[in-house]
Amino acid sequence: MSSPVLEDFRVGVRDWCRVHVPVGWRVGQTGVSDAEFVGFQREWFQTLRSGGFAVPHWPREFGGGLTVAEQVVLYQELAAADAPRLVLAFVAVHHAASTLLAAGSEAQRVRHLPAILEGEVWCQGFSEPGAGSDLASLRTVARREGDDFVVSGQKVWASGAQYADWCLLLARTDPVAPKRKGISYLLMDMRSRGIDVRPIRQATGESHFCELFLDEVRIPVSQLVGAENAGWQVAQSTLGAERGLTMLELAERLGNAGLRWLVEECARPGPDGSRPVDDAVIADRLAQFETEIEGLRVLCRDVVQRYEAGRVGAADASVVKLFYSELLQRLTGFGAEVGGLSAQSVLRKPSSGGWESGAWVLDFVGSWEWTIPGGSSEIQRTIIGERGLGLPREPQ
Incomplete structure (x- = not known):
C-alpha cells in the first residue's frame, strides 16, 4: 500500500500534527465543563478543517476526497500524535453526512453539508x-x-x-x-x-x-x-456508517493508543518489582491482541475500499462493528485486570478522548456502550447469519 506519493502525504500529515495537535490537551480536557468541552471541540474541528482533514471520507466537492490509503495514513498519524477525537461532530460528519449523500435531496445536501463544516452539530x-x-x-x-x-x-x-x-x-x-x-x-x-x-x-x-x-x-x-414510509431503507445508510466507515479511525486508535498503553501498563513494575509482561500468559495475551487489532485494521480497509467501489456486502459493516466492539471490551477489561488496585482509583478521563484512554476501569465500563448501540452484538450476529451467510431467518 506504500508508495512515494503516499509517504510524502504521511510526512505532511506528521509535520502538520507536530504543529497543530494541542499540547497537554488530555489534562486540559479532564474534568471540564460542558462549555469548555464544546468550545475545545469546535476549535479542534476547524483546525482539522483548515488542514483538509476534518471530513476526509466526504466527496471532494464538499471538502473531502482523500483516497482510502490516504485516510488510513491520516488516522494512523493522528493516533500516533495522540490527537483529540472529533466527539462533538461525530454524528454530523459520519451519520448525517452519509445519510444526506446517499438519500438526501440536493436542497438538503446544499443546506446541511456546508453547515456541518461550519460547526453544525x-x-x-x-x-x-x-x-x-x-x-x-x-x-x-x-x-x-x-x-x-x-x-x-x-x-x-x-x-x-x-x-x-x-x-x-x-x-x-x-x-x-x-x-x-x-x-x-x-x-x-x-x-x-x-x-x-x-x-x-x-x-x-x-x-x-x-x-x-x-x-x-x-x-x-x-x-x-x-x-414517506420508506425511512427504514434510508436508515440503513446511517447504520452502515455507524457500523462500518467510522471504524477506520477507531481501529487505528485502538491499535496505536490502546495497545500501546496496554503494553506500557504490563511493563510497569509492581510493588514487588515484578512486571506483568514477564508472565508468559500475559505476554501471550498481548500478542493475541496485537494480532486481532491488525486483523481489524485489514477488515476496516477492505470494507471501505469495497464501499467506495460499490461492492460492499449486506453484512460487511456488521462484521466490523461486532469485531471492534467485542475486541475493545476484551482489551479494556484486560487493562483493568492487569492494572490492579491502582487502575480502580482513576475515575476521570479526558472529555475529547476515545474509548481507550488508559483509565482502564472507565474505559471498560464505557466499552459496553459499543456492544449495544447501532445494533447489539446479538443483532449483528443475526445480520451476519441471515444477510451474509444466507441462513434461514429466525422465526417471528
Missing part, C-alpha cells in the same frame, strides 16, 4: 425505551398536517443531544403498515417547540446520552429524507 433519534435492538418496533408517531409532520413520542440514547442543532429522526407515519414499511426519516431542528432534552447520567459519571421527549413537534415535509 447533529444527534440521532432512533432508539426508544421499547425499541432498541428491535428498532422497527418504534412508536414515535408523525402525522401529516398540510405541509408539516406533527411528531410526538420519546427517544433515548441520543448521544450529544444536549449540544445538537439538528436530529436524524425516525418516526412512524403509517400506523397500520407492517412495522418496517410505515417509518419515515425526518430531519428535526432541535430548536423546534415541543422538544425536551434530558441528559442521562452514566456509570462513568458522564452524561453522553440523552432522552428526547417530543410533544407535537412540527417538522416541515421538506425535511423528509427519501419517500
Whole structure:
C-alpha cells in the first residue's frame, strides 16, 4: 500500500500534527465543563478543517476526497500524535453526512453539508425505551398536517443531544403498515417547540446520552429524507456508517493508543518489582491482541475500499462493528485486570478522548456502550447469519 506519493502525504500529515495537535490537551480536557468541552471541540474541528482533514471520507466537492490509503495514513498519524477525537461532530460528519449523500435531496445536501463544516452539530433519534435492538418496533408517531409532520413520542440514547442543532429522526407515519414499511426519516431542528432534552447520567459519571421527549413537534415535509414510509431503507445508510466507515479511525486508535498503553501498563513494575509482561500468559495475551487489532485494521480497509467501489456486502459493516466492539471490551477489561488496585482509583478521563484512554476501569465500563448501540452484538450476529451467510431467518 506504500508508495512515494503516499509517504510524502504521511510526512505532511506528521509535520502538520507536530504543529497543530494541542499540547497537554488530555489534562486540559479532564474534568471540564460542558462549555469548555464544546468550545475545545469546535476549535479542534476547524483546525482539522483548515488542514483538509476534518471530513476526509466526504466527496471532494464538499471538502473531502482523500483516497482510502490516504485516510488510513491520516488516522494512523493522528493516533500516533495522540490527537483529540472529533466527539462533538461525530454524528454530523459520519451519520448525517452519509445519510444526506446517499438519500438526501440536493436542497438538503446544499443546506446541511456546508453547515456541518461550519460547526453544525447533529444527534440521532432512533432508539426508544421499547425499541432498541428491535428498532422497527418504534412508536414515535408523525402525522401529516398540510405541509408539516406533527411528531410526538420519546427517544433515548441520543448521544450529544444536549449540544445538537439538528436530529436524524425516525418516526412512524403509517400506523397500520407492517412495522418496517410505515417509518419515515425526518430531519428535526432541535430548536423546534415541543422538544425536551434530558441528559442521562452514566456509570462513568458522564452524561453522553440523552432522552428526547417530543410533544407535537412540527417538522416541515421538506425535511423528509427519501419517500414517506420508506425511512427504514434510508436508515440503513446511517447504520452502515455507524457500523462500518467510522471504524477506520477507531481501529487505528485502538491499535496505536490502546495497545500501546496496554503494553506500557504490563511493563510497569509492581510493588514487588515484578512486571506483568514477564508472565508468559500475559505476554501471550498481548500478542493475541496485537494480532486481532491488525486483523481489524485489514477488515476496516477492505470494507471501505469495497464501499467506495460499490461492492460492499449486506453484512460487511456488521462484521466490523461486532469485531471492534467485542475486541475493545476484551482489551479494556484486560487493562483493568492487569492494572490492579491502582487502575480502580482513576475515575476521570479526558472529555475529547476515545474509548481507550488508559483509565482502564472507565474505559471498560464505557466499552459496553459499543456492544449495544447501532445494533447489539446479538443483532449483528443475526445480520451476519441471515444477510451474509444466507441462513434461514429466525422465526417471528
